[in-house]
Amino acid sequence: xxxxxxxxxxxxxxxxxxxxxxxxxxxxxxxxxxxxxxxxxxxxxxxxxxxxxxxxxxxxxxxxxxxxxxxxxxxxxxxxxxxxxxxxxxxxxxxxxxxxxxxxxxxxxxxxxxxxxxxxxxxxxxxxxxxxxxxxxxxxxxxxxxxxxxxxxxxxxxxxxxxxxxxxxxxxxxxxxxxxxxxxxxxxxxxxxxxxxxxxxxxxxxxxxxxxxxxxxxxxxxxxxxxxxxxxxxxxxxxxxxxxxxxxxxxxxxxxxxxxxxxxxxxxxxxxxxxxxxxxxxxxxxxxxxxxxxxxxxxxxxxxxxxxxxxxxxxxxxxxxxxxxxxxxxxxxxxxxxxxxxxxxxxxxxxxxxxxxxxxxxxxxxxxxxxxxxxxxxxxxxxxxxxxxxxxxxxxxxxxxxxxxxxxxxxxxx
Amino acid sequence: xxxxxxxxxxxxxxxxxxxxxxxxxxxxxxxxxxxxxxxxxxxxxxxxxxxxxxxxxxxxxxxxxxxxxxxxxxxxxxxxxxxxxxxxxxxxxxxxxxxxxxxxxxxxxxxxxxxxxxxxxxxxxxxxxxxxxxxxxxxxxxxxxxxxxxxxxxxxxxxxxxxxxxxxxxxxxxxxxxxxxxxxxxxxxxxxxxxxxxxxxxxxxxxxxxxxxxxxxxxxxxxxxxxxxxxxxxxxxxxxxxxxxxxxxxxxxxxxxxxxxxxxxxxxxxxxxxxxxxxxxxxxxxxxxxxxxxxxxxxxxxxxxxxxxxxxxxxxxxxxxxxxxxxxxxxxxxxxxxxxxxxxxxxxxxxxxxxxxxxxxxxxxxxxxxxxxxx
Numbered sequence: 068x069x070x071x072x073x074x075x076x077x078x079x080x081x082x083x084x085x086x087x088x089x090x091x092x093x094x095x096x097x098x099x100x101x102x103x104x105x106x107x108x109x110x111x112x113x114x115x116x117x118x119x120x121x122x123x124x125x126x127x128x129x130x131x132x133x134x135x136x137x138x139x140x141x142x143x144x145x146x147x148x149x150x151x152x153x154x155x156x157x158x159x160x161x162x163x164x165x166x167x168x169x170x171x172x173x174x175x176x177x178x179x180x181x182x183x184x185x186x187x188x189x190x191x192x193x194x195x196x197x198x199x200x201x202x203x204x205x206x207x208x209x210x211x212x213x214x215x216x217x218x219x220x221x222x223x224x225x226x227x228x229x230x231x232x233x234x235x236x237x238x239x240x241x242x243x244x245x246x247x248x249x250x251x252x253x254x255x256x257x258x259x260x261x262x263x264x265x266x267x268x269x270x271x272x273x274x275x276x277x278x279x280x281x282x283x284x285x286x287x288x289x290x291x292x293x294x295x296x297x298x299x300x301x302x303x304x305x306x307x308x309x310x311x312x313x314x315x316x317x318x319x320x321x322x323x324x325x326x327x328x329x330x331x332x333x334x335x336x337x338x339x340x341x342x343x344x345x346x347x348x349x350x351x352x353x354x355x356x357x358x359x360x361x362x363x364x365x366x367x368x369x370x371x372x373x374x375x376x377x378x379x380x381x382x383x384x385x386x387x388x389x390x391x392x393x394x395x396x397x398x399x400x401x402x403x404x405x406x407x408x409x410x411x412x413x414x415x416x417x418x419x420x421x422x423x424x425x426x427x428x429x430x431x432x433x434x435x436x437x438x439x440x441x442x443x444x445x446x447x448x449x450x451x452x453x454x455x456x457x458x459x460x461x462x463x464x465x466x467x468x469x470x471x472x473x474x475x476x477x478x479x480x481x
Numbered sequence: 482x483x484x485x486x487x488x489x490x491x492x493x494x495x496x497x498x499x500x501x502x503x504x505x506x507x508x509x510x511x512x513x514x515x516x517x518x519x520x521x522x523x524x525x526x527x528x529x530x531x532x533x534x535x536x537x538x539x540x541x542x543x544x545x546x547x548x549x550x551x552x553x554x555x556x557x558x559x560x561x562x563x564x565x566x567x568x569x570x571x572x573x574x575x576x577x578x579x580x581x582x583x584x585x586x587x588x589x590x591x592x593x594x595x596x597x598x599x600x601x602x603x604x605x606x607x608x609x610x611x612x613x614x615x616x617x618x619x620x621x622x623x624x625x626x627x628x629x630x631x632x633x634x635x636x637x638x639x640x641x642x643x644x645x646x647x648x649x650x651x652x653x654x655x656x657x658x659x660x661x662x663x664x665x666x667x668x669x670x671x672x673x674x675x676x677x678x679x680x681x682x683x684x685x686x687x688x689x690x691x692x693x694x695x696x697x698x699x700x701x702x703x704x705x706x707x708x709x710x711x712x713x714x715x716x717x718x719x720x721x722x723x724x725x726x727x728x729x730x731x732x733x734x735x736x737x738x739x740x741x742x743x744x745x746x747x748x749x750x751x752x753x754x755x756x757x758x759x760x761x762x763x764x765x766x767x768x769x770x771x772x773x774x775x776x777x778x779x780x781x782x783x784x785x786x787x788x789x790x791x792x793x794x795x796x797x798x799x800x801x802x803x804x805x806x807x808x809x810x811x812x813x814x815x816x817x818x819x820x821x822x823x824x825x826x827x828x829x830x831x832x833x834x835x836x837x838x839x840x841x842x843x844x845x846x847x848x849x850x851x852x853x854x855x856x
Contacts, residue, residue, distance in 0.1 A: 123817040139814075162795075162817035167749055167756055168556045172792075175552040175676070180534070181543050196659040197751035216659055262649070264753050267658040387814075 118186030125164035137400025170194035211403035232364035238272035243479030254282035260314035296322035343395035375437020548796025562741035565780035572774035575710030580637035583644035588742025614739020622731030660753030773838025
């Protein structure tokens, strides 16, 4: 009996082990069957490839490289927290050197050479305009552009989603705020702008915003390679504006502000978002920089609430980018990576390019995070971030300061 | 007479036989045709490999294909036209020009006026670009009749700024601030709507332009150009009309560059004034220095290296970054800078050890390996 009992016991043990092995192998094979992959969309079992293009070594690298770093830092954080639906986000960053042909090469690469689920960046507005037909053909969604060309969002393109404050809103908020705070009925404004496509566009929006208030705007072009802004400041002296708007690269602001100080032109000025970096304020010094502001839909870490900026500051330090935490471009990259992560999450466990577009185009919203204003995409509007606020710099504390909440400036945007 | 006749009959038979180099040349001829056939086969099959990312059905990884794509190859072919035409002007005619980006802009403007504004067919736009480029070249060459050296270089730089200014005025007046948009290029019913079609359209054009430059250099005017480059006074005293020759060289070179500009504009679909920076002009000079001045092959090799090597390096830097280890962070976080550093170092090393460029170095190497061979 004992033997028989032993034999029964052994048989039971055998059956239990065999059953466990069978169920394990079944479970393994079924989990393999469930693991979704779509290599042509850059989606693999354990990772999702996402493309980023930006000028990392060319003339706009000063602003676009921090943006790429901000994007990468946010994705590091996402990956450290376990990724999205079990997949790590692999950021493939391509340096396009502010060069239209390089931008095209990168886009085609992301479409088929090293396929990605989607891409972000594309900081050259002319290149972006040129790429619209190709984007429509190759169908890799561009989620969170660094600059938003008119041709990309007018008419609305289901494959392109803005990720930066628009020039139109920059002009509207800047003009509205300064006209209001200086109590001007018919403001006289001068716009110093680069003689490139985006500069001409910004000046056009300034014209519109100023004319709406019955004022006048004088256009003062400047070269991107200018080494001196004396001619521009002499033109400012002639125009006698109530306030000045500046479009350009960081050097443009430095040259204009220093020349304004040299010639005693003491009027308030505001710059486009891209020029909101601590280095501009520190380089020009308090005397020239105290009356200088920028308008932005992003909030530098030092002007944001500690809770909103905590993750950004910690991750920036961890990645060795601590000095960039107050750089508006770094913050912008961080916010756009958050948008991408959210969109991928909503696309579910089996994300594809098509599904991603569906999610974004059907109406997508990211509430104001403390680091940016509210982002809204509808099927008819893909600009995303519409509300901006003016931001200044406090030389005593070496911190940025905002002049209210984003909601306070919504009135200027239409 | 008799003595002459006698001496001829007395001449050893060997004297009438082909000389040793001639025999070598004759023996090398079939081999040369074989190489040409292989090169042609590679050039025809290459785009399919890059398009399908596979060879004979065997799938290749991105790094196995050196991180190169078909769009890159097409833009490289266009750059080859620019580099070869500049090499003709600078390397062969001795006229150092930094106005080559301006000729690209002239081609783009001619194509915009004829193709985008007048709605003329694509091929007509290309012909217009050739004519406009030749005319602009003659104008640009006029200062070469009076000024030399650095002063002439400055005059080509002035040309660059004048043309870029004209381009931006034209763009803003007739088109959008974002640039000039070109219609879909087509040759009759055949639309150039894919990278593959573009490749097979560009390749014959590039081959034809290279052959035209080569033909010119091997004939009277080309040899006269080389003579002017080496010693202007000696060339002039031997009856060469230096002034006319220079203008012809400028017209020929700028016509090709202008054609390349029109092709680039159509390929990119929209171009703006920002594209035609001084950097573009300088990049062509870099291409011919790297490839080798004074030869058509130098222009081709220089353009290939200048446009493709950074991409190859980027691919390998990415692989190293993904592999992990101490250097990985640097390769991932600072990849563009690392790529630029390696690329710059390679160019510096090349210029130190091979001042004649890659083609010059290859010729030296060939002579070392096969002393009797034609370089």
